[in-house]
Amino acid sequence: MFLSILMAFSEFERSIVTERIRDKMDATRRKGEWVGGTVACGYKVENKKLIVDPERADVVRRVFARFIEIQSPKQIAYELNHDGILTNQGNPWTTGHIYRMLNNYTYIGKIAYKGDVFDGKQDRIITDEVWQRAQEILQSDSPVKDYKGKMETLAPLKGLLYCGHCGCRMGPTYARKNDDVMYTYYLCTKNSKRGESLCPVNRIGGGEIEAAVLIHLRKILQTPTIVNQLALKLKRPGKEVNELLSRQTELWDEMFPAERNRLMHLLLKKVTLYEDRLDLDIRTEGMQQLLGELDYEDHN
Numbered sequence: 001m002f003l004s005i006l007m008a009f010s011e012f013e014r015s016i017v018t019e020r021i022r023d024k025m026d027a028t029r030r031k032g033e034w035v036g037g038t039v040a041c042g043y044k045v046e047n048k049k050l051i052v053d054p055e056r057a058d059v060v061r062r063v064f065a066r067f068i069e070i071q072s073p074k075q076i077a078y079e080l081n082h083d084g085i086l087t088n089q090g091n092p093w094t095t096g097h098i099y100r101m102l103n104n105y106t107y108i109g110k111i112a113y114k115g116d117v118f119d120g121k122q123d124r125i126i127t128d129e130v131w132q133r134a135q136e137i138l139q140s141d142s143p144v145k146d147y148k149g150k151m152e153t154l155a156p157l158k159g160l161l162y163c164g165h166c167g168c169r170m171g172p173t174y175a176r177k178n179d180d181v182m183y184t185y186y187l188c189t190k191n192s193k194r195g196e197s198l199c200p201v202n203r204i205g206g207g208e209i210e211a212a213v214l215i216h217l218r219k220i221l222q223t224p225t226i227v228n229q230l231a232l233k234l235k236r237p238g239k240e241v242n243e244l245l246s247r248q249t250e251l252w253d254e255m256f257p258a259e260r261n262r263l264m265h266l267l268l269k270k271v272t273l274y275e276d277r278l279d280l281d282i283r284t285e286g287m288q289q290l291l292g293e294l295d296y297e298d299h300n
Contacts, residue, residue: 033121040106041088042125050106050122057125059085063101064130071137073098077195094193102134155184156210156261157271163188163201164274172206200275209278213264213271216280221245221267221287230287266290
């Protein structure tokens with residue numbers, strides 16, 4: 001009993017100390033003081049304070065100037081890597097590094113903390129005019145905001161599509177053109193972060209790849225091997241299984257996009273895009289579920 005009381009007091013004391021440390025760090029940040037962590041490019045630490053590093057500060061100014069000029073983080077990363085300039089951690093630059101730098105309030109003598117911006121103790125590297133212009137460009141280049149459900153409808157292959165050359169996922173990106181129509185593209189995620197494009201697959205239009213996947217899926221569903229395998233597992237005549245699948249594929253063009261997308265995720269495990277071909281990995285259990293749904297509709 002006495003031991004339990006001691007342990008409870010000990011735990012309470014630890015929580016009090018932790019809370020005090022957190023409060024102290026919060027107050028320090030709000031006063032604009034550096035509390036440790038990753039040092040932003042262009043600065044160095046002296047006596048626990050951020051001091052401008054003249055040589056690296058030139059790199060920061062170059063990034064902002066080039067962004068305002070060409071508005072291409074990918075090209076900027078390529079140029080820095082080409083010139084043998086590395087990040088503070090000694091790594092090649094990626095678009096992620098460039099975007100983080102362009103959004104870092106440290107460079108205008110500020111500190112961003114928990115959604116608020118406070119005056120910092122460090123000297124600025126970027127002028128207000130340059131910062132403001134960079135933010136305007138970033139805002140104008142932001143992806144179109146939309147409801148999550150609608151975005152998922154626009155990108156039915158999200159989480160399914162992979163780059164056959166780089167072995168990584170191909171993620172969706174969106175653009176609204178002059179005709180005010182939303183367009184979807186899938187990008188090789190590894191290549192999109194490189195300074196220089198090295199992937200022959202790189203990017204493909206959403207409509208193009210989704211149509212190709214549907215065509216391939218229809219063909220697969222109608223192959224005798226797949227039909228026979230499903231018939232065996234479901235203990236149903238092959239002709240009956242074939243009729244159910246054929247009827248389903250004929251209706252795809254008339255389905256609402258959300259239902260068609262649901263079926264793609266139900267039937268597909270993975271879609272791999274190469275330069276010259278498309279490979280589909282089928283979810284057998286998904287096919288069984290689909291046939292169960294069709295059979296239920298048939299008898300109700």
